[in-house]
Amino acid sequence: MKPLKPAKPVAPTGPDRPLDPYLPxxxxxxxxxxxxxxxxxxxxxxxxxxxxxxxxxxxxxxxxxxxxxxxxxxxxxxxxxxxxxxxxxxxxxxxxxxxxxxxxxxxxxxxxxxxxxxxxxxxxxxxxxxxxxxxxxxxxxxxxxxxxxxxxxxxxxxxxxxxxxxxxxxxxxxxxxxxxxxxxxxxxxxxxxxxxxxxxxxxxxxxxxxxxNYEVRKVASSPVPQFAVHPPRLRAKFDKDFGRQPQMIEVFTRLFGPYPFSHYTALVTDDDLEIPIESQGMSVFGANFCSGNRDEERLVAHELAHQWFGNSLTLKRWKDIWLHEGFACYAEWLWAENSGGPSAHEHARHAHTRLARLPQDILLGDPGPKDMFDDRIYKRGALTLHALRLRLGDERFFTLLRTWTAEHRHSNVTTEQLTDLATRFTDQSLRPLWDAWLGATALPPLPNGRLS
Missing domain, CATH: 2.60.40.1730 (tricorn interacting facor f3 domain)
Incomplete structure (x- = not known):
């Protein structure tokens, strides 16, 4: 008699089934x-x-x-x-x-x-x-x-x-x-x-x-009140590393819509941290990210962008983590583009080249719990947005982002809601774009196109 094949795992059902298979x-x-x-x-x-x-x-x-x-x-x-x-x-x-x-x-x-x-x-x-x-x-x-x-x-x-x-x-x-x-x-x-x-x-x-043991001070009033929290010894370094934060908020407000909370706080601990920490209305950085050389400014932009994408608009299920990290990574590129640095397209080309050398075994639209914070999610998510921008053109793309943040302000979102919204901004089908970038493991070629 042939041995019985093991039964495929069946997702629990009933009144107490898991809310999210990533964290059951x-x-x-x-x-x-x-x-x-x-x-x-x-x-x-x-x-x-x-x-x-x-x-x-x-x-x-x-x-x-x-x-x-x-x-x-x-x-x-x-x-x-x-x-x-x-x-x-x-x-x-x-x-x-x-x-x-x-x-x-x-x-x-x-x-x-x-x-x-x-x-x-x-x-x-x-x-x-x-x-x-x-x-x-x-x-x-x-x-x-x-x-x-x-x-x-x-x-x-x-x-x-x-x-x-x-x-x-x-x-x-x-x-x-x-x-x-x-x-x-x-x-x-x-x-x-x-x-x-x-x-x-x-x-x-x-x-x-x-x-x-923190010093707390107000460092800017516009476009929203901004506060610095840090050990007193890091005051001068903080002012250098976070000095362009008010301009970042102005740029992101123009591109993404109004800042979603009453104020923003950047906090630096006295200890070193492996990565910055995201929380609502506040970002937390280790002392190792406050050198006084402004070499971690992309992370300052990344954590700030999470106030729109992650805090105001929060994923409904963990499989859609790219809606947080892809958007925040793309915000790094947008800040560079709007502050005298390389363009988003240059960042996209470099990121695409690096990703092409890495294993093509991650699904952006459903990466699985083990890989949901993999750096490839961040970069490929940003590339997906850049591909969408190339397809729509700047005017429609940024109108889409502002509509996205306005219609879902302080609520939960899914990838399907974003793809449905995008159909309002073009007469052409975007399904091939979403299938290639979100639904397949192979890295698609970066689209040819000019930013308008």
């Missing part, structure tokens, strides 16, 4: 979060975090239990659901499961109140360490793609956007920075409390807390 353990069904209110106390020397999270959501189906993402390093001491105390809960395998004592109908409000504490540590993932990380003096958060549960209970999926209030109490010598606007700062004895409000919807991986 992240995210939860049964509700949609609209608001996080986090009251945090952090002891820097001990690396101790105590938290109280109030999470307001709306039910999407009827169920007896609800789950949230929370790392096991955080010990839960008390849970209340809709004010009923105490609620039964279990905390296993980075999932906090809360049992409802009564049936909650669809469309009703859920309010979780969770008290927890522990020693926050980053997650070890195939993409490196992500989440809350202890620094020599202070801490940082780098949550992309699944590090948010290392410091607060949440529905950890990019399609779950909510507003935030974050209160951080920490040792008085240290400065605490979070997303949004600083509402108030109070100091009692040796501790300072900082309260921030983030009114625009934000995905969990973009939520951030940065703590350190």
């Amino acid at each position: 353990q992240s995210g939860n069904r049964g509700y949609l979060v609209s608001r996080y209110e986090l009251d945090l106390t952090y002891k820097v020397i001990a690396n101790r975090l105590d938290g109280r999270a109030t999470i307001i959501a709306t039910t999407t189906d009827v169920r007896a239990k609800y789950t949230l993402d929370l790392a096991q390093a955080m010990r839960v001491t008390k849970v209340a659901l809709n004010g009923r105390r105490p609620s039964k809960f279990t905390h296993r395998n980075d999932k906090l499961t809360v049992t409802s004592s009564q049936t909650v109908p669809v469309g009703a409000v859920l309010t979780f109140t969770i008290q927890y504490s522990g020693t926050p540590t980053p997650r070890h993932t195939m993409w490196g360490e992500v989440g809350w990380e202890e620094l020599d003096e202070g801490s940082l958060v780098a949550s992309q793609p699944n590090g948010a549960p290392t410091w607060f209970p949440c529905d950890d999926h990019p399609g779950s956007k909510a507003t935030y209030r974050v209160s951080i109490t920490t040792d008085a010598p240290f400065h605490a920075i979070s997303n949004g606007t600083l509402l108030r700062k109070t100091t009692k004895a040796s501790r300072t409390t900082w309260v921030y409000e983030q009114p625009e919807p934000m995905s969990t991986y973009l939520a951030s807390v940065q703590i350190g």
Whole structure:
């Protein structure tokens, strides 16, 4: 008798099937979060975090239990659901499961109140360490793609956007920075409390807390307020390396549409970092990116561009990561083109030559979780946009980008939405272009064409 062939894996179905096959353990069904209110106390020397999270959501189906993402390093001491105390809960395998004592109908409000504490540590993932990380003096958060549960209970999926209030109490010598606007700062004895409000919807991986011995100053007022946060020793180097940021915002506002938030903060840690960190309304760079020689200006442009592509417009599923990184990489080329550097077409030719020498085994439109942060995604995504620009011409291409950011401001997007939108800007079919650049592994030739 012939041996049976192993069955092909079948995607789980049912009410608790994964929200995203790239991160099947992240995210939860049964509700949609609209608001996080986090009251945090952090002891820097001990690396101790105590938290109280109030999470307001709306039910999407009827169920007896609800789950949230929370790392096991955080010990839960008390849970209340809709004010009923105490609620039964279990905390296993980075999932906090809360049992409802009564049936909650669809469309009703859920309010979780969770008290927890522990020693926050980053997650070890195939993409490196992500989440809350202890620094020599202070801490940082780098949550992309699944590090948010290392410091607060949440529905950890990019399609779950909510507003935030974050209160951080920490040792008085240290400065605490979070997303949004600083509402108030109070100091009692040796501790300072900082309260921030983030009114625009934000995905969990973009939520951030940065703590350190920082100098904070306003460096520009136009076209939006811009703030510098850095160790005092790096002030002169920051002013050189980030000095053209106001001009960048002006260029990107002209090309992409209005800046999507009330202000922008560039923060430099006292520690070196492998790569800059993206968060909503703020970008975080290691001291190694602040040399005073302006040799990392392309990264300053890249992280700034994420405020449009990644923060305001956030992917709905991780397979579409090129919508973040391809756009931000292309913004590097556009900044160079608009600031006296090489043209985007020159950058595209060089990038295409380099990619042609690399393995042709990555699918831009669905790279798989292991490769979704591969540098080829960044460069090939930028080349895809350049190919589209050559096809449409500048006027229609940049009108398309401004329409894209306006119609999907502060929401979630997919590749299909972008390709559908592009059909409005040409009478010719763009399907061959999308099939070649997004749907095939072989690198297409760079189209011949002139930028108008």
